[in-house]
Structures are given as structure tokens and as C-alpha cells.
Amino acid sequence: MSARLRTAALTALVLLAQSQIADAHIVNARLGDFYAGALHPLLTLQDMLVLVALGVLAGSLGAASGRWLVVVFPLGLCAGLGLAVAASIAPVPPVVDAATILLLGLLLAASLRIPVALLCAIAFALGMMRGAANAGELVPQTDRLLYAAGLACAGYVTITLVMAVALTFRRPDTEPVSSWRGIALRAIGGWVAAVGLMMAGLSFAT
Amino acid sequence: MMARKLLYSTLAVAPLLLLTASPGLAHEQTGVSGGLANGLLHPLTGLDHLVAMVAVGIWGAQLGGVAIWVLPIVFPLVMAFGAVLGILKIGLPVPELVIALSGLILGLAVALRVRVPFAAAAAIVAVFAIFHGHAHGVELPTAANPLAYGCGFVVATGLLHACGITIGALARWPVGERVIQGVGAAIAALGGYFLVASLGAAA
Numbered sequence A: 001m002s003a004r005l006r007t008a009a010l011t012a013l014v015l016l017a018q019s020q021i022a023d024a025h026i027v028n029a030r031l032g033d034f035y036a037g038a039l040h041p042l043l044t045l046q047d048m049l050v051l052v053a054l055g056v057l058a059g060s061l062g063a064a065s066g067r068w069l070v071v072v073f074p075l076g077l078c079a080g081l082g083l084a085v086a087a088s089i090a091p092v093p094p095v096v097d098a099a100t101i102l103l104l105g106l107l108l109a110a111s112l113r114i115p116v117a118l119l120c121a122i123a124f125a126l127g128m129m130r131g132a133a134n135a136g137e138l139v140p141q142t143d144r145l146l147y148a149a150g151l152a153c154a155g156y157v158t159i160t161l162v163m164a165v166a167l168t169f170r171r172p173d174t175e176p177v178s179s180w181r182g183i184a185l186r187a188i189g190g191w192v193a194a195v196g197l198m199m200a201g202l203s204f205a206t
Numbered sequence B: 001m002m003a004r005k006l007l008y009s010t011l012a013v014a015p016l017l018l019l020t021a022s023p024g025l026a027h028e029q030t031g032v033s034g035g036l037a038n039g040l041l042h043p044l045t046g047l048d049h050l051v052a053m054v055a056v057g058i059w060g061a062q063l064g065g066v067a068i069w070v071l072p073i074v075f076p077l078v079m080a081f082g083a084v085l086g087i088l089k090i091g092l093p094v095p096e097l098v099i100a101l102s103g104l105i106l107g108l109a110v111a112l113r114v115r116v117p118f119a120a121a122a123a124i125v126a127v128f129a130i131f132h133g134h135a136h137g138v139e140l141p142t143a144a145n146p147l148a149y150g151c152g153f154v155v156a157t158g159l160l161h162a163c164g165i166t167i168g169a170l171a172r173w174p175v176g177e178r179v180i181q182g183v184g185a186a187i188a189a190l191g192g193y194f195l196v197a198s199l200g201a202a203a
Helices: A003-017 A032-042 A045-060 A069-087 A094-110 A116-137 A144-170 A180-205 B002-019 B031-045 B047-063 B066-087 B095-111 B118-138 B146-172 B174-202
Strands: none
Touching: A032 A045, A032 A116, A032 A144, A045 A069, A045 A094, A045 A116, A045 A144, A045 A180, A045 B146, A069 A116, A069 A144, A094 A116, A094 A180, A094 B066, A116 A144, A144 A180, A180 B066, A180 B146, B031 B047, B031 B118, B031 B146, B047 B066, B047 B095, B047 B118, B047 B146, B047 B174, B066 B118, B066 B146, B095 B118, B095 B174, B146 B174
16 A cells, blocks of 8 residues: 555545534525524523523413413514514613513512413513514524524423423412422522522623 | 655644644533533532531421421522622622531531521521622622523522422431431531631631
């Protein structure tokens, strides 16, 4: 075997050993913007924290109250995204983001019986805020309709699943809020509120 | 001759290896995962934090009643208040000393089955929560991802409380009560050790 052939074989071997997964086709094809819209909130901790906290809050209030959010929250996401694109509205400052997390956590920890209309208003407002925050990823080439559809789907699926898990965990509805299941859900509220309080502090520090 | 060929082969491959090198991520943790890992590990790797948080859970279970459900809901908020003080660089007096003292006092409370009114127990635990939160909060702004770090240390602390409450549930059996008192004594001994160590460091 000549030296050149040996070098070529060795080079090929090294390149083969370093090869990575090919993921070039699906995401960059026609539906790429749908995936971008769906993945962005799922990969952003701030979005996930709000989605999970809202889902648990809705689940803790029972199916009759919570089921409205399945529609209202994705609509809020789309409205926020649309408003941010149309009116070039900047995302809310970090302190407002932190305050919403704190408020959500406190509502859950306090185990208040929130009226359906108020819950829907909170969900819509939060959806608008997160939708506007997700508009930051849009570039002129992005298909906005696909991106909005992806975002709404991600919001819908996440909030529905989290709410369903919370509902299943909380059952039976007749159990008092002082049952260990109720306390566990309220403890999650305490955790969320604590994170919101710290983020609010951090926004003042920077 | 052979050595020269080998050298040529190596020289040909070396630039390719350099071009295809990936960033080295062995030491500094980055992004959400790094922040989360740091936050989760912070209360777990500091033995003084760990034993105090477990003791809070056990004492809450021993006191029973309101304490057992107020503790997991309110404690994180009070601790977060302490963390905010740390984030804003507002200093607290002798933090290491108070954290060590928390292990000693809470361990003794568990070992001796001290029963005090709920308001007094809440006040004692709240003061310690502020100091523990402060210690975690000081490191939050420099974390790889502050939000993930905050989530991590709140969850880790909550799980330590749950661990303490679970240990406290052993009190249903006579032997379990002895085990709990033994755990309390061990926590108090560790707290005493940390207290002496911090006094030695301060001297």
C-alpha cells in the first residue's frame, strides 16, 4: 500500500469517526417555520415555566374552569405574535416577566377559587406576552403563518397535557385543599413564586 | 524512510483533525442545563445546607398540624427573599455562622422533640431560610443561566424538605421515633462542627 493510499485511508477513517447525525432535510424544508415556532417556546425555560405554572393552576381549579384555557391560551399566543409583528411592539421588560411568574405562583400557592372569566383573562394576557416574546425569533424570510401555527400548537399541547396531569393528580375534586395532593400542587406554586421573586430581584440588580 | 512516511501521514491528517474539532465543554457548564445542574447541586453539595433543610422537614413533621403544610408552601418564598438580598448584594451579618447555627439548633429541636408554638417555630425557620437563601442568591447572577439556577436550587431545597418530612413520618412507629432523634442528633453534631469551624475561620 503506497503512502498516499495509506494517508487517504487514514483520513477517511478519521472523517467517518467524526461524522454526525444528518438532520438537513425535514426542518429546512417547507414546514421548517412550523417547527421553529413549535420548538422555540419548548426550548425556552421562561416560556416553559409560564406554561407549566398556568397548566397546573388551571388543573388545580378543576376541569370545568381549566378547559377554556385549551382555546384561550393558544389564541393569546397568536394575538401576541400578531400584535408584535404588526405594531412592532417590543417584548415586556424582564421585571414584568418575573412579576407574572410571581403572580402565577402566588395564585397557585394560595389555592384561590379564581372565577373562570378571570382565569381566561389571565391566560389570554400571559399568552399575548409569551407570543410577543416569541416574535423576536422572526426574520423576514420566516413564513409567519406557519410559525404562528407551530407556536399555537406547542402552547395548546403543553397546556393541555400539564393541565390533564394536574387534574389527574388532584382527583378526587371533593378532597380538601389540605390533602397531601393539594399541598403538593400548592408547593409547586410556592416554588414558582420563589423563582419569580428571584428573577424580579435579578432584574433590579442588572 | 518509514519514519518520514509516518510523519507525512500525520502532518496530512493533523489539519483535518484541527478543523473538525468540537468545543471542549469539560469544565465550565453552560446554558440552561449548566445553570440547572449548578442550582440543583448547590444545596446538595453543601453539607451545612443539606442537613439544615432536612432538619426543617423533620421538625415540621414532628410539629404536625399547620406546620406540615405551611412549610413546603411558604419556605421557598422566604428563602427567595433572602436570595434577593444576596442578588442585590445586601450583606447579612456573619452568614456562615448563622447557617452553621441553623444545623445545630434545628438538629437539637428534632433530637429533643422540642415543641414550641407554631409562630415561634415559623420565626426561627424564617430567619434561617433568609440566610440559606442569601448564600444561594449571591451566586445566582454569575450562574450560567440565572433562571435555571433559581429553578434548580428551589426544587432541590423543596425535595430536601420532602425528604425530611418523609423521615418525620417514621414517627408512627416507636422505633422510628428513636431513628428520628438519632438523625436529629447527627444533624446537631454536624451543625456544631460547622459552627466551630466557622468560629475558627472567623478568629
